Amino acid sequence: MFLRKSGIGAVVAALLASTPAFAQIKDYQLGFQAPASEIMDRIESFHTELVWIIVAVCLFVLALLVWIVVRYRAGANPVPSKVHHNTLLEVAWTLIPVIILVIIAIPSFKLLYFEAVIPPNPDVHIKTIGKQWFWTYEYPGANAGFTYDSLGLSDADAAKAGKPRLLGVDNPLYVPVNKVIEIETAGADVIHSFALPQMGVKMDAVPGRLNHTWFKADKTGVFYGQCSELCGARHAYMPIELHVVSDAEYAAWLADSKKKFAALDVPAPRLAAK
Ligand SMILES: [Cu+2]
CATH class of the missing domain: 1.10.287.90 (Helix Hairpins)
Incomplete structure (x- = not known):
């Protein structure tokens, strides 16, 4: 190895060793993360x-x-x-x-x-609300109907959970693989931006306005994004953690979450009209 265990080599080696390993992002990567949609x-x-x-x-x-x-x-x-x-x-x-x-x-x-252009009849609707400084997710619909907050983990908690620093959250977002996911996004206080680089998604979350975007994940796994509109002191600490899972795992997660999270009493207008 060209890196000697002294001086700058030791620092680089320590950094490499401490970098959390998660599949999609390589150390010192140039270019985009591997596409997943x-x-x-x-x-x-x-x-x-x-x-x-x-x-x-x-x-x-x-x-x-x-x-x-x-x-x-x-x-x-x-x-x-x-x-x-x-x-x-x-x-x-x-x-x-x-x-x-x-x-x-x-x-x-x-x-x-x-x-x-969102494909007609998306399979899943999710509302993502940017707040200072976390995300609230709403899953409307008959077999969902719940809402929960998703907060970035502290460095210590992320290390404990084996999640990447500044990207892991307590309650991740779940979607099924190979399904069209429609995202409605808004800001509760200031402008945020809902971004998932590997899905090719970035949409401003603006107070008083509902923006729409969509993606269809073509592989399962854990994907990370971040709020991408400077929104205040803790802008860097409101990451997005997305779990793309099989249909069966998604159904199990929905059933579980329905018990665990607060009920969403206002269904999305589009779904109410169906
Ligand atoms: Cu922000």
């Missing part, structure tokens, strides 16, 4: 396309710069060029960027539309 799959591949376009444009501009610096340096050109315009070039450097932007815009709008 089709939305995030699409976001990731669009991002990769953009990166290649950006790399190509940067390399092209760099090549032009190097060429100009070498070819037209003062030493090799005692008499400076007096050329001041070229119509063909000017049309080209206007049209080509326009074409590149249109090429980017088409998949971008497609992706925005896919994220924005």
Whole structure:
């Protein structure tokens, strides 16, 4: 190993050893966490396309710069060029960027539309309410009908529970795998934001307004998110812990939670209308 057990090597080794191991996030990871929904799959591949376009444009501009610096340096050109315009070039450097932007815009709008339009008849409705500084979750409907608070764990409690620091919570969110989950979100006091990176979900939770988003988790596991709108002193301490489970586990959790958590006496308007 190149890390010696002294000085900075020891510090790095200690950090590596103390980093909680949870499947989706690697130490010193660059790029996104592994996608766990089709939305995030699409976001990731669009991002990769953009990166290649950006790399190509940067390399092209760099090549032009190097060429100009070498070819037209003062030493090799005692008499400076007096050329001041070229119509063909000017049309080209206007049209080509326009074409590149249109090429980017088409998949971008497609992706925005896919994220924005909730598939008809979602399987699960959940309301997530951002509060200073925790989340309240509401599960309306006949076989649910309960509400509970979800608070971030202290460092000591997270270590005890084997959960990652600043991401583990006392009462996680549960959803079934391969089902369309509709999220309605609002803020109770200030603006928060409900975000789950591996699902490709980020939606502002605004007081006095109900925002909608959705996702369909395509693998089971534990996924973490955080409030993503600066909402006050303990903004960094209101994480989101999502458990994606099988249908049977979800049904068991619903039955259990119905007994454990407070009843939700106001059903969601949409469900009441069904
Ligand atoms: Cu916040």
